[in-house]
Amino acid sequence: MTAPDPDGALAEQLLRLTRRVHRIQKRHLEHRALGITPAQSRLLRTLAHYGSPPRMADLAERLEVVPRAVTTLVDGLEAAGKVRRAPDPDNRRVVRIELTDDGRTALGELRAARRCAAEEILAPLTERQRAALGGLLDTLVDGPLPGAEQDAARS
Structure with a gap:
């Protein structure tokens, strides 16, 4: 008999939540009829974070994809x-x-779709639960990558 795997269960919950967020966001995007794929949406959001227009190679690096993928999206x-x-x-x-x-207008629509999706996902949570979740997510997103200490020690 195998022992319960709490980390595996958490990982599964995170994957299910991610899929749910994408599904709900996609529904909100389709409602707005933007005709933008999730990958194109990500490129637009990334592009908006640059102060000056980036090179295609910069976008590929930031998106962690091969340059050819950026060319297709662009x-x-x-x-x-x-x-x-x-x-x-x-x-x-x-x-x-x-x-x-038109791209800036689309970004505004994308942000609105993301907000609506977030509101829908977070609706069952109280303000206190939302704050706790936000803190936990900050820890996961901003924390060191697993193995980073080992990689640094080897360098």
């Missing part, structure tokens, strides 16, 4: 008028990616 978003490619003023071989006005 192609789709450019065709939809959400982003544009712009030459780098200092190096004409470099292409930078900029949000368009």
Whole structure:
């Protein structure tokens, strides 16, 4: 007989919650009829965090994907008028990616969809429970990566 695996159960709960969040967010996005995939949504959100237009390689690194994946996402978003490619003023071989006005509008819609999804997911929780969950999630998100101490010791 195998012993219960509490960490495995927690991992399963986190995966189920993540899937539920994505499903609910997708429903809210479809309701808004933006025609943006979750991957494109992530690229737009990432793009919005840069002070100046990033290079495609910067986006690939930040998104932790291969550059070809970013090219495909940018192609789709450019065709939809959400982003544009712009030459780098200092190096004409470099292409930078900029949000368009339509892209900024879409970001606002994406944020609204995420807020609605979060409200729906968090509805059963009290304010105190939400604060506790927020603290726990901060610890998980901002904490050291498992094995980071071992990696640092080896360096």
